[in-house]
Amino acid sequence: MHTIEEYQKLIQSAIEKEIIQRKPRELYDPIIYTLAIGGKRLRPMLTMLTCDIFDGDIQQAIYPALGLETFHNFTLLHDDIMDNAPIRRGLPTVYKKWDSNTAILSGDTMMVMAYDFILASPKDLLFDIFTVFNRVGREVCEGQQYDLNFETNNNVTLDEYLKMIHLKTAVLLGGSMQVGALIARTSEKNVQLIYDLGESVGMAFQLQDDLLDVFGDEEVFGKKNGGDIRTNKKTFLYIKALELGSPEQQKELKQLFNIQEENDNKVKRVLEIFQELNIEAETHHLMDCYYDRAMKTLEKINLDKVKKSILIKLADSLMNRNN
């Protein structure tokens, strides 16, 4: 087994090798910018680690992993246009730094590049890997559409919310692990189980993201608290608060989430309601449910104890992260 740092180093060198100057520069500069900014490189790391855990050749996993990372960054690029998000990872987003047309077309090109990286998978696995990749790609788009729909839907249910984050976030984390397992040529059963595990961890991961946005350490998380509240985003916290709140609290929350202007008092007041209703603990409770589900899935996977403990450590780190 290799360390997380070793996976990340391999991914980083592959990215640097691929970040070459192509023409037209107007098209490729934003792609280089996007890929270089980076982020946690979580998805490719999951692919590499899963391949390694099932005793696969991690060299074979590098390019498929890079494909998943490139796809993920492509979705961010287009999502930022749709969400009018000017900043990501502390830097201006592509549509802000350049313009919308550039962001659309560079995103499209990144998607083709993602498929091209995936094409470097072992040939006899191409059908299986593309099948996973296409399904995940489609579901991520569907998730983004549900997320957009929520903007104008004032009665989003918890089930609808969970379905949305499942599609928008969890399936890609599950899929990243599934691709790693396919490359390791482990059993069909293991491939399915590791997908399920990644999906459950992905749900908890997104809930943690919702929490960090409100309760995170601003220094460590790298952005101002309450961004979701400022933009009236219907996260788990908001929907749960509406479910648990008194008629007065419900009414106030809905009114607060109608304010369009930047407003620190609004964030403060929403936070108070969240605290009155114990929303942080409620969120942790649901995260624990997904964690338990992941652990039950892990039990069924055919792996030795040491390997299982690595996956447990991974799940823990994704749930207890602070950025």
Place this chain on the structure above:
Amino acid sequence: MHTIEEYQKLIQSAIEKEIIQRKPRELYDPIIYTLAIGGKRLRPMLTMLTCDIFDGDIQQAIYPALGLETFHNFTLLHDDIMDNAPIRRGLPTVYKKWDSNTAILSGDTMMVMAYDFILASPKDLLFDIFTVFNRVGREVCEGQQYDLNFETNNNVTLDEYLKMIHLKTAVLLGGSMQVGALIARTSEKNVQLIYDLGESVGMAFQLQDDLLDVFGDEEVFGKKNGGDIRTNKKTFLYIKALELGSPEQQKELKQLFNIQEENDNKVKRVLEIFQELNIEAETHHLMDCYYDRAMKTLEKINLDKVKKSILIKLADSLMNRNN
């Protein structure tokens, strides 16, 4: 051999089979709308016909052909946002009928669908077909970027223009034929030659498009003449006129192409300059060069006379079309 109508019928039924109601409707309705409007279905027809000409099983070509058509329609969907084009094939474009966000996300989903259709190719050909598809996909994006760059470049050269239409149009026509040849499992040499042929025909096809926009029969072509002139699009006709014109004509053309408002007199005057400079004949001359190149390529292809005559008829019909 089958008839063009038979290919189109097979493609049409495959499209209708795939146009099913999926959720969320906000995402899939625009896709259904786009695929249903149709158009000439030229690219999938090229794939089917090429497969048939090389004695391939055309049933195996249906889904890859559909993938190429879906990819083409995806690019139109995103191009219409970038070009601010409100009408296509006589109907409102997706970003006009819905909005930009819908057009971006539905387009992204169509691209994944295109890859999913391609995935239905014979498994042992997946690597080769995806290689063609990815290269073409990337080049089409590059071509669109050059086209966007031309909007703010007042000194586009003929070479730059030809490179742009090569990337934006010709490689997809060539690629569509190449995929058909791959499915027919003809020789590597034939696969390359048929790509070259499709590329040359594609260049002539695009030049014909530039001509039709200015000189076409409005009734048959389905849109008002001079659309490219109204939107100051730098087509072959404009660039050639600048090259051949007197300093006065050059100056006047540049001034006319600075007018932003809808203006019938402008179209009339540009048309007069084109006629003074014999631009229609100049365009036909270049189209003939590409036609000759296609015919020289055809000579090298290992095919009987009857099959070759079908390809000649195809090239003729694409060059002498009136819509």
